Amino acid sequence: xxxxxxxxxxxxxxxxxxxxxxxxxxxxxxxxxxxxxxxxxxxxxxxxxxxxxxxxxxxxxxxxxxxxxxxxxxxxxxxxxxxxxxxxxxxxxxxxxxxxxxxxxxxxxxxxxxxxxxxxxxxxxxxxxxxxxxxxxxxxxxxxxxxxxxxxxxxxxxxxxxxxxxxxxxxxxxxxxxxxxxxxxxxxxxxxxxxxxxxxxxxxxxxxxxxxxxxxxxxxxxxxxxxxxxxxxxxxxxxxxxxxxxxxxxxxxxxxxxxxxxxxxxxxxxxxxxxxxxxxxxxxxxxxxxxxxxxxxxxxxxxxxxxxxxxxxxxxxxxxxxxxxxxxxxxxxxxxxx
Amino acid sequence: xxxxxxxxxxxxxxxxxxxxxxxxxxxxxxxxxxxxxxxxxxxxxxxxxxxxxxxxxxxxxxxxxxxxxxxxxxxxxxxxxxxxxxxxxxxxxxxxxxxxxxxxxxxxxxxxxxxxxxxxxxxxxxxxxxxxxxxxxxxxxxxxxxxxxxxxxxxxxxxxxxxxxxxxxxxxxxxxxxxxxxxxxxxxxxxxxxxxxxxxxxxxxxxxxxxxxxxxxxxxxxxxxxxxxxxxxxxxxxxxxxxxxxxxxxxxxxxxxxxxxxxxxxxxxxxxxxxxxxxxxxxxxxxxxxxxxxxxxxxxxxxxxxxxxxxxxxxxxxxxxxxxxxxxxxxxxxxxxx
DNA sequence: TGAGTTTGCACAAACGTTTGTGCAAATTAA
DNA sequence: TTAATTTGCACAAACGTTTGTGCAAACTCA
Numbered sequence: 095x096x097x098x099x100x101x102x103x104x105x106x107x108x109x110x111x112x113x114x115x116x117x118x119x120x121x122x123x124x125x126x127x128x129x130x131x132x133x134x135x136x137x138x139x140x141x142x143x144x145x146x147x148x149x150x151x152x153x154x155x156x157x158x159x160x161x162x163x164x165x166x167x168x169x170x171x172x173x174x175x176x177x178x179x180x181x182x183x184x185x186x187x188x189x190x191x192x193x194x195x196x197x198x199x200x201x202x203x204x205x206x207x208x209x210x211x212x213x214x215x216x217x218x219x220x221x222x223x224x225x226x227x228x229x230x231x232x233x234x235x236x237x238x239x240x241x242x243x244x245x246x247x248x249x250x251x252x253x254x255x256x257x258x259x260x261x262x263x264x265x266x267x268x269x270x271x272x273x274x275x276x277x278x279x280x281x282x283x284x285x286x287x288x289x290x291x292x293x294x295x296x297x298x299x300x301x302x303x304x305x306x307x308x309x310x311x312x313x314x315x316x317x318x319x320x321x322x323x324x325x326x327x328x329x330x331x332x333x334x335x336x337x338x339x340x341x342x343x344x345x346x347x348x349x350x351x352x353x354x355x356x357x358x359x360x361x362x363x364x365x366x367x368x369x370x371x372x373x374x375x376x377x378x379x380x381x382x383x384x385x386x387x388x389x390x391x392x393x394x395x396x397x398x399x400x401x402x403x404x405x406x407x408x409x410x411x412x413x414x415x416x417x418x419x420x421x422x423x424x425x426x427x428x429x430x431x432x
Numbered sequence: 433x434x435x436x437x438x439x440x441x442x443x444x445x446x447x448x449x450x451x452x453x454x455x456x457x458x459x460x461x462x463x464x465x466x467x468x469x470x471x472x473x474x475x476x477x478x479x480x481x482x483x484x485x486x487x488x489x490x491x492x493x494x495x496x497x498x499x500x501x502x503x504x505x506x507x508x509x510x511x512x513x514x515x516x517x518x519x520x521x522x523x524x525x526x527x528x529x530x531x532x533x534x535x536x537x538x539x540x541x542x543x544x545x546x547x548x549x550x551x552x553x554x555x556x557x558x559x560x561x562x563x564x565x566x567x568x569x570x571x572x573x574x575x576x577x578x579x580x581x582x583x584x585x586x587x588x589x590x591x592x593x594x595x596x597x598x599x600x601x602x603x604x605x606x607x608x609x610x611x612x613x614x615x616x617x618x619x620x621x622x623x624x625x626x627x628x629x630x631x632x633x634x635x636x637x638x639x640x641x642x643x644x645x646x647x648x649x650x651x652x653x654x655x656x657x658x659x660x661x662x663x664x665x666x667x668x669x670x671x672x673x674x675x676x677x678x679x680x681x682x683x684x685x686x687x688x689x690x691x692x693x694x695x696x697x698x699x700x701x702x703x704x705x706x707x708x709x710x711x712x713x714x715x716x717x718x719x720x721x722x723x724x725x726x727x728x729x730x731x732x733x734x735x736x737x738x739x740x741x742x743x744x745x746x747x748x749x750x751x752x753x754x755x756x757x758x759x760x761x762x763x764x765x766x767x768x769x770x
Numbered sequence: 771t772g773a774g775t776t777t778g779c780a781c782a783a784a785c786g787t788t789t790g791t792g793c794a795a796a797t798t799a800a
Numbered sequence: 801t802t803a804a805t806t807t808g809c810a811c812a813a814a815c816g817t818t819t820g821t822g823c824a825a826a827c828t829c830a
Contacts, residue, residue: 096573098786109810114788124789125808147549148489149786152815157486159529159550168515170508177506180532184539189546191497192530194518201522208527211485212497235434319712351716374657375713378689382718436816447780452818462819463778487816490785 097141106130106137113138117145151213159189160401161209163219165197169317169345171371171390172220175242178394179218186402188215195222197283197317203228210237216401218242224285238404242397244287245415252400254393254416258288261386261420262295262340265368268384268422269338270303273432274366277305278336280325280346282317292342292370311336314346322349330357330365337366337431344371347383355380362429372423382425389418435479444468444475451476455483489551497527498739499547501557503535507655507683509709509728510558513580516732517556524740526553533560535621535655541566548575554739556580562623576742580735582625583753590738592731592754596626599724599758600633600678603706606722606760607676608641611770612704615643616674618663618684620655630680630708649674652684660687668695668703675769676704682711685721693718700767710761720763727756 099110099117106113108130115124116134151157162179164172180190191214193205199222206228209217216238221229226246232239233251245253269277279296282289293312300307310332313325322341326349329336341347347369351361359365361381369376372387396416404411437448437455444451446468453462454472489495500517502510518528529552531543537560544566547555554576559567564584570577571589583591600617607615617634620627631650638645648670651663660679664687667674679685685707689699697703699719707714710725734754742749 096786099788100786110787111789111810111812112808114786115809118788120789125806127808130808144545144549146490146551146786147546148486148495148551149815150788151486152484152490152785152817153787153789155815157550166515167505167518168508168512170506170511173508173511174506177504177532180505180530181534184531184543189529189531189550191527192518193527194515194522196519205522207482208485211482212495212527213484213486345712348712348716351713355716373713374683374686375689375711375717378686378693378717379713380716380718380720434816437818438816448817449780449782449819450778452816453779456818458819463776465778468778484816487785488818490787490815491817491819493785 096146097143098146099143101141102134102137102143105141106133108134117143155213157213157215158187159191159212159214160216160218161206161212161214162190162192163195163202163205163209163217163221164192165195165220165222166317167192167194169343170373171344171388174390175220175394175397178391179398182395182398186398197222199223199225206232216240216405218397218401220244221246222283222286224287236408238401240397240400240404242393246287250413252404252413252415254396254400254418255287256388256393256418256420258291258420259295259298261370261388261422262292262342263299264295264420264422265340265370265386266296266299267303268424269340269366269368269428270299270305272338272366272428272430274338274428275305276308276311276334276336277338277340278311278313278329279340280314280322280329280342280350281312282314282321282342282346284315289342296340314342317343317345319345319349319352322346323353324349326350326353327357330354330359335365338428339365339367341367341369344369344373347371351379361427366428368428370420376423377425379427381427384425384427385423387421387423389420392418434484435481436484437481439479440472440475440481443479444471446472455481493551495551495553496525497529497550497552498554498556499544499550499552500528500530501533501540501543501547501555501559502530503533503558503560503655505530505532507681508711509682509726512728513558513732513735516729517736520733520736524736535560537561537563544570554578554743556735556739558582559584560621560624562625574746576739578735578738578742580731584625588751590742590751590753592734592738592756593625594726594731594756594758596629596758597633597636599708599726599760600630600680601637602633602758602760603678603708603724604634604637605641606762607678607704607706607766608637608643610676610704610766610768612676612766613643614646614649614672614674615676615678616649616651616667617678618652618660618667618680618688619650620652620659620680620684622653627680634678652680655681655683657683657687657690660684661691662687664688664691665695668692668697674703676706676766679705679707682707682709685709689717699765704766706766708758714761715763717765719765722763722765723761725759725761727758730756 103110195202240252372385376383441448533540578590710723714721
């Protein structure tokens with residue numbers, strides 16, 4: 095059904111070998127005459143030949159495909175990163191198999207397994223947790239790997255992350271400097287690299303400014319909207335509700351806002367918010383959001399660069415961990431109560 | 433390096449053939465003894481065997497991979513659809529190669545070519561334009577295909593779309609019923625299925641209510657933010673600026689809002705907006721957006737269902753075109769000026 | 771005991787490539 | 801004219817699977 099080298103060979107009266115060599119531009123090395131070359135090229139064009147990448151991949155052990163593992167593409171933060179990665183990868187002639195894990199470690203393991211089966215040339219992974227056996231395995235058979243957004247402390251591999259600690263510190267400090275003392279944090283998925291760092295940044299900022307850390311203000315366990323909604327509802331019901339919330343993802347923020355409005359509160363008059371991630375619509379929200387902005391496109395770009403380098407060096411290069419700085423963007427969701 | 437059938441065969445003292453048959457659960461058909469089966473299974477497990485899907489794909493002409501072609505994953509509308517598709521496909525054991533076209537037809541053609549090379553079992557495509565030769569080609573070699581969101585009128589293939597005409601009609605009518613007469617439309621990419629239908633819905637709603645269609649209110653040519661920004665800027669500078677804008681995508685809306693605020697206008701007092709697509713944050717915007725909501729997840733789900741059916745029927749089934757209804761969600765971005 | 775049947779597995783080809791090597795024919799050199 | 805060299809290409813193996821077929825050995829039955 096599909097046109098193969100054989101078809102071209104028959105049509106042009108030469109062997110498959112020769113056809114392959116012509117099409118791969120190896121006519122010099124193997125001394126194919128100019129005329130034969132012309133004939134083959136014409137036949138290939140006439141028949142609209144397209145190489146079978148399965149066969150090539152099998153033979154060459156190279157598929158020009160890389161695997162991207164992402165927790166949730168419907169989250170705009172990941173969507174942007176994914177888009178950047180896709181675009182850059184395409185430019186270097188690579189395709190992308192995208193797997194979403196929905197923050198489930200079993201799915202992650204399964205998906206990575208599938209990617210391996212499909213013979214991808216490299217991996218860009220935003221892992222769910224701190225479990226690393228399945229990732230270590232990738233390294234063990236010497237495939238390029240870069241961890242993105244979240245990294246795993248004791249793994250020697252390429253990674254590009256944001257300085258979540260610094261971001262969280264800045265966010266919390268900003269609240270403190272505006273006079274807030276009862277500051278809650280709504281966490282994302284526990285024990286992820288990002289969440290741990292953000293939690294620590296939050297705590298340290300409080301401590302450094304002599305504000306006591308209250309366990310009742312440390313809530314949440316998921317990066318999604320529902321978590322933001324529920325935890326905010328609960329926070330608002332406390333006897334001494336927080337005057338400010340640090341929401342650690344855009345989706346959490348979304349849920350938080352919903353809860354706040356349902357409770358007839360306003361931002362920032364009744365409650366202040368600082369959010370992690372900067373969504374496009376942030377400036378146009380009822381209360382334009384003050385956020386810690388992560389350099390999304392850059393993250394994707396750097397990840398691609400690292401992976402490409404690693405693929406070229408065939409794993410012989412030392413691994414790099416690149417830390418990008420997030421930026422505090424002050425808008426109007428924090429009330430100054432000094 | 434990787435474990436193959438051969439390794440298992442050696443370790444368990446049988447032939448590759450037998451190993452393959454055991455692992456594929458064909459022991460009945462080929463009468464493999466229970467004992468041999470056990471030995472092979474154990475060896476496979478011990479060696480952590482994973483089938484090479486390239487070799488399988490080559491032999492079986494089936495890769496358990498489908499190709500998804502999407503204009504722009506950073507657009508939340510597409511991101512949601514993509515996420516839904518990924519999730520459903522994974523459940524049926526399929527992987528997804530995702531290609532983004534950035535609304536460029538050349539890229540689309542190239543990407544589809546790549547997908548073909550990689551032997552995907554089927555395609556879900558949100559095409560850029562009305563050009564269909566390259567899509568027709570997919571059908572010609574009998575691969576399952578479903579067009580999504582945008583379809584091509586004179587192509588006999590599966591498709592799932594939203595009734596854009598009805599959506600646009602409702603949106604426009606809503607503006608008219610609130611007393612607006614100077615109503616602008618900011619179009620997305622011209623000559624796309626979606627844009628044409630939306631434009632027609634807009635025009636017909638105006639006509640049906642006896643409002644004249646002014647060419648100067650019909651602007652724009654791209655689904656992205658910049659287009660919304662620029663066109664809104666220009667609209668606001670007109671001698672008789674529109675009192676309402678129908679923005680045909682969420683990104684356009686974003687740009688429009690930016691322009692409106694820059695010009696120190698407010699929504700809906702100075703200008704009303706109805707938008708296509710419903711982003712999560714729409715209710716929490718400075719002026720909660722009145723929108724035409726598309727059933728994003730459903731679109732993905734139905735597309736997967738259609739594709740799966742088509743793959744099972746091996747193209748023998750008749751093609752279906754499924755039209756989903758969008759829904760007008762009234763919030764506060766339209767002023768009643770009656 | 772011997773013919774017929776069943777059981778249990780291996781051989782080999784095929785999927786579409788790439789590539790080391792071999793070998794005639796053509797060319798050059800002597 | 802003959803030997804040496806160069807030119808131009810084909811053969812065959814290999815990548816890791818799957819599967820139709822063939823063929824001993826074991827078993828059954830008379």
